[in-house]
Structures are given as structure tokens and as C-alpha cells.
Amino acid sequence: MSVTIGILGKQKNQPPQDSSHQTRLQNLRLKRKITTVLVKTPEDLLRCDALVIPGGESTTIALLARLSGLLDPLKEFTQTKPVWGTCAGAILLSQSVTNAKKDGQELLGGVSVDIARNGWGSQVESFEAPLDVKGLHDSSTPFTGIFIRAPVVLGLAPDAPIQVIARLPPHLLPEPAENENDPRTIVALRQGLHLLTTFHPELTTDDRFHDYFARKCVFPTVPVS
Template sequence: MSPSITIGILALQGAFAEHQIRLQNLRLKRKIETVLVKTPEDLQRCHALIIPGGESTTIALLARLSGLLEPLKEFIRVKPVWGTCAGAILLAQSVTGAKKDGQELLGGVSIDIARNGWGSQVESFEAPLDVTGLQDPSVPFTGIFIRAPVVLALEPDAPIQVIARLAPHLLPEPAEDENDPRTVVALRQGLHLLTTFHPELTQDDRFHDYFARKCVFPTVPGVVVG
């Protein structure tokens, strides 16, 4: 019998319940179990982890208070992790525009990112995205951007695969170059997936399917990708 796969969702603050629903709705050949991660012991049960949207400084503070900060950093070194919105900030190598007391990061993805790139919550918006590697790629994915961060720079020599960009005219300061790093809204680096928007707030499970099939399944012994 094929082993089940356990995907954790960091459940300290933010939209973790919505990620759990999306994962539970997947119809894959391999069974996925979900764990709401609140302790180091919860994390040890997981083959992979999702860090949800929310408030990145609050998530980092609660992780430290829960004894999770260092276990999370170690987990990220060896296992697949997906960060959405605030989770994307926490996975970044560096952050621009951090709060006065600074921003503790988990690292793992070689980018510089800016918090609240579009301003306050009233500047939230939706946009259709063409995403490389999703099921039914001809069908755009609806990106929901809520106080979304903006990617400012990709480390030149890092093995980063850009899988979705935003139209340049939709940026806070419109860009003429469609390859401007600020247009990047979804990317992969090794085992890690990063999205600056909220796939979990849609009824579209394709990003969760992508994370499971492309990032998680290949790392679990005995699991056939498919």
C-alpha cells in the first residue's frame, strides 16, 4: 500500500484553515493527510509545510514563542515549503520596508521582497494569471492580492524558476520591462514554492495540486509522482 503524505500548515496566525480545506479537496492518487502545526512535535510529523498569509511579523514572533523558529529553519533546509503572501515574506532571503523592530525571516528563497507593496488593504485586487505547470494551463488562475508583498530582486545565480508574472501595468509603479522582478508573483527554488497572492482564498485547487505533485511527492520515498 502506498504511504500517505502529511502536509502541515503553520497554524499560528493567518489563513491556515483555508489551506487545509483546499488540500482536503484534492483528488490525487496518493492520500494526503493535513496537520495544523503549532508545536515542534507537530512539525516533525510532516513531509512538507505551507506557511499561510497573515501578518509576517506576528507569525515570526509566535513561532519564536512556540519554540518553532529554529525547527522551522531546519525543516526548510531539507523539506518542501510553500509560502503564500506573509509566508512568502518569511521565506525570503531579505525584506525591504520591515517594521521598526525588524523582521525575523526563515529564509530558503534567494529573493529580496517588500512588504505591503500595494499599500493598505483597500488596495487589494484580483488579476488573471497564466501559470506554468498548473493543470489546465490554458485556464487563467485568479490571483487574489491582499496587502501583497512585491518581489524586488532575484539573486542572479540562484536556481529560481519563475512560474507566474503580473502584467507590468498592474504594478504599484507600472514597469515598461515585462521581465522586471516586481512582476514575479509565483516562483520555485528547489523544493520551495512562493506566491505573493492567496490561492487558498479561491475555489481553485490547482496550486495546491501543483505543490503536492511537483514539490512534495518527489521527496517522499515510495511515492510515485502522478
């Protein structure tokens, strides 16, 4: 049985990160076929077994979702289906956000973290870093994390069933960390069906994070007919 993974649709004047996610998912060579669909309406979302929320501007994503009638369906979807948020998508998946814009930030929730927007500052502070990632194929080979106006995880809810998948070395943080367990070092984590990455795996040619999402989060929720 094929699996349909939606990618929340393109925003005006934003880079084509949603199509990059489509390319990575469609190029995976797995035992189960993956079909992708751009999600721009509630009807599109109904076709999906899982969803990827790409990068961009989190407040704009939320506003456009509300204007298209998608915000409430997205909140309902997040309660029962696998969702992966990258960068701005990670903000939308979070339980709370620090440094929100003046008018606030609508969230989908789903992941029990507090996160800060633009944790490293403006786009000129963008950077790349090799990441040791638990659970990927060939985990001995670092994954190149591309951080563009990336959010920073500030804290995890007590006793939340969160699995930390990847951390940055403390010296790469915008402000020094006292130890390697500082939550600000967390750049990838999983809670139940949900995956959160503060960087952009889709902007590399390395498809191991997309493989991880499909195998670990999506396939177990869709029975084989």
C-alpha cells in the same frame, strides 16, 4: 504511502487561511493520500513531510513561532523539506525583506529573493487579477490571483536556480515597470523544493496551486513504500 503536509497554525484575530489551505489539500484527488495537520508546536512539525505558511502578518507569525519554540525548528525544516509560503509566508521564506518594521523581520530563508512588505499599500488596495501560470493542470485557463496587502518581489539573487511560474502584467504594478521582465511582476516562483506565491490561492475554489505543490514539490521527496 500517505503524505503529511502541515499548515502553520492560526494566529489570533487572523482570517482562517490555514483552514482554507487544509480544505484545498484534503479535497485533492491524487493517487497518494494527503493528511494535513495544523502546526503549533515543534512536535507537530516533526510529523510533517512538507509545510504551508499561510498569509497574515509576517512579523507576528515570526514572533509567535519564536514564543512557541518553533522558529529554529522551522529554519531547520526549510533547509531540507518542501515549504510553500503564501503572501506573508512568502516574506518569511525570502532571503531578505525591504520595508521591514522598525524592530526588524526574522526570516526562514530558503528562497533567494528580496521582497518588500505591503507592496501595493494598505488593504483597500487589494485586488484580483487573472494569471497565466506555467505548470498547472489546464494551464490555458487563467488562475485568479487574490492580492491582499501583497508583498512585491524586488530582485532575484544572481544565478539562483529560480523558476518563475507566474507574472502580473506590468501595468498592474503600483509603479510603472519598464519591461515585462521587471522582477516586481513576479507573483509565483519555485526554487528547488520551495514554492512562493505573493497572493492567496487558498481563497479561491481553484485547487490547481495546491495540486502543483503536492505533485511537483512534495511527492518527489517522500518515497512510496
